[in-house]
Amino acid sequence: MSLIFSKMSKHLAGHKDLTSNNDVIKVNDIDTVFIPLANGNSSNFDVFVKAGDHVKVGTKLGQRNDGLVVPVFSSVSGVVKAIETHKHSLGEIDHVVIENDKKFENEQFDAFDWKTASREELVEFTKDKGIIGCGGAGFATYVKYQRPDGINKVIINAVECEPFITADYKEIDAYVEYLMTGALAMKKMSEAKEVVIAIKVGKKYLTDKMRAALPDSSVTVVEVPDAYPMGWERTLIRHLEKKEYENLPAELGLVVNNSTTAISLAQALETGMPIVNKFVTVSGDALSKPTNVEVLVGTPVSELLKIAEVNTDEVVLINGGPMMGSSMDNDEFVVTPYTNAITVMNEVQTNAIPCLRCGACSDYCPAGLQPVRIMQAYRAKDWDMVRELRADKCIECGLCSYVCPSKIEVSNEVRLAKTIIARMKK
Numbered sequence: 001m002s003l004i005f006s007k008m009s010k011h012l013a014g015h016k017d018l019t020s021n022n023d024v025i026k027v028n029d030i031d032t033v034f035i036p037l038a039n040g041n042s043s044n045f046d047v048f049v050k051a052g053d054h055v056k057v058g059t060k061l062g063q064r065n066d067g068l069v070v071p072v073f074s075s076v077s078g079v080v081k082a083i084e085t086h087k088h089s090l091g092e093i094d095h096v097v098i099e100n101d102k103k104f105e106n107e108q109f110d111a112f113d114w115k116t117a118s119r120e121e122l123v124e125f126t127k128d129k130g131i132i133g134c135g136g137a138g139f140a141t142y143v144k145y146q147r148p149d150g151i152n153k154v155i156i157n158a159v160e161c162e163p164f165i166t167a168d169y170k171e172i173d174a175y176v177e178y179l180m181t182g183a184l185a186m187k188k189m190s191e192a193k194e195v196v197i198a199i200k201v202g203k204k205y206l207t208d209k210m211r212a213a214l215p216d217s218s219v220t221v222v223e224v225p226d227a228y229p230m231g232w233e234r235t236l237i238r239h240l241e242k243k244e245y246e247n248l249p250a251e252l253g254l255v256v257n258n259s260t261t262a263i264s265l266a267q268a269l270e271t272g273m274p275i276v277n278k279f280v281t282v283s284g285d286a287l288s289k290p291t292n293v294e295v296l297v298g299t300p301v302s303e304l305l306k307i308a309e310v311n312t313d314e315v316v317l318i319n320g321g322p323m324m325g326s327s328m329d330n331d332e333f334v335v336t337p338y339t340n341a342i343t344v345m346n347e348v349q350t351n352a353i354p355c356l357r358c359g360a361c362s363d364y365c366p367a368g369l370q371p372v373r374i375m376q377a378y379r380a381k382d383w384d385m386v387r388e389l390r391a392d393k394c395i396e397c398g399l400c401s402y403v404c405p406s407k408i409e410v411s412n413e414v415r416l417a418k419t420i421i422a423r424m425k426k
């Protein structure tokens with residue numbers, strides 16, 4: 001791929017002060033959790049429990065079975081009431097419904113001595129504990145480390161570029177030592193020489209805190225511009241390395257993981273416990289009490305909205321942040337191991353006007369696409385052109401809609417075009 005240095009990112013109003021200074025509220029007093037049998041875009045799972053089984057915190061409930069191995073675990077002790085379908089961003093999929101006995105009995109796990117373990121044993125541990133990308137995608141972490149040939153640098157992504165979200169910052173603040181352990185474990189798994197932790201400029205408190213906790217000179221902290229989507233790995237690598245890759249960062253000797261993933265890995269190494277709770281930002285301009293919560297995986301989002309208090313009727317509920325999250329019809333879905341935010345925004349009616357052909361959407365697209373041309377091809381049902389314009393490379397960042405002076409929801413149309421290509425491929 002050729003180098004494309006147009007704008008490709010933009011400073012956005014962050015609104016992070018809505019939640020960045022508040023304490024994290026711990027929520028574990030819920031009666032029932034609903035653990036989704038899903039990972040990434042897959043709900044192909046083997047199930048290991050049935051109604052009536054007693055489970056503990058950390059009991060393996062099921063495992064993805066379509067090529068990737070990603071187990072899911074109970075976040076409470078109690079009794080399995082049912083395996084039944086509930087709403088999820090993938091649609092209606094199976095969830096393990098567990099009545100929480102509130103005793104929080106743990107499965108007996110040992111710490112894992114990662115310093116003496118072999119690289120392969122450490123990767124296997126990561127796989128067995130279901131460590132996944134916690135930045136929103138949920139991609140199985142072990143896959144990035146299976147064949148580390150030529151990896152020379154691990155980049156830990158603590159950028160958290162999307163407006164409103166502060167959950168990663170809160171986790172780093174709470175668990176900076178775990179972040180460093182996770183960084184070293186990832187260095188070992190990848191056989192890299194160094195780890196770079198990237199954070200947005202202007203986070204002095206966290207930057208200083210991380211620098212004070214650095215374990216040795218192989219781990220450094222770098223500040224990156226306050227621009228969106230600086231947290232997308234292609235944009236981040238473009239900024240840090242001044243290079244482009246075709247398919248994977250490994251082509252440049254790089255592996256990228258989210259800071260919360262590093263923390264989760266370190267917690268599992270020390271306690272044996274997989275990801276059973278999550279820091280989640282609940283924010284947006286339609287909430288009276290935006291906050292960060294630490295919740296059990298499987299907690300209904302309705303419980304979080306009770307805490308944050310929706311203050312109007314006409315709202316848009318988003319699973320994730322306002323730019324990359326998915327709009328949801330209602331609050332009947334739950335926190336997953338890779339949920340990082342729930343955003344509730346006032347519904348704003350915008351009246352789009354015809355395209356001005358200003359080219360702003362193409363200038364800012366971080367994937368180097370021409371969103372306006374994809375939109376036109378989609379409207380004309382010209383699927384060959386949609387494919388030629390590489391709509392499948394859209395990362396659904398929403399920036400083309402954001403910058404459009406005509407208020408056209410360009411990203412929605414590109415997303416639909418992308419769906420058509422995916423269907424045609426199938």
Ligand code: SF4
Nearest residue numbers: 365394395397398400
């Ligand atoms: S939503 Fe897709 S097309 Fe629009 S700017 Fe982002 S990557 Fe480009």
Ligand code: SF4
Nearest residue numbers: 355356358359361404
């Ligand atoms: S930003 Fe909006 S008005 Fe400008 S070219 Fe793209 S679609 Fe047209």
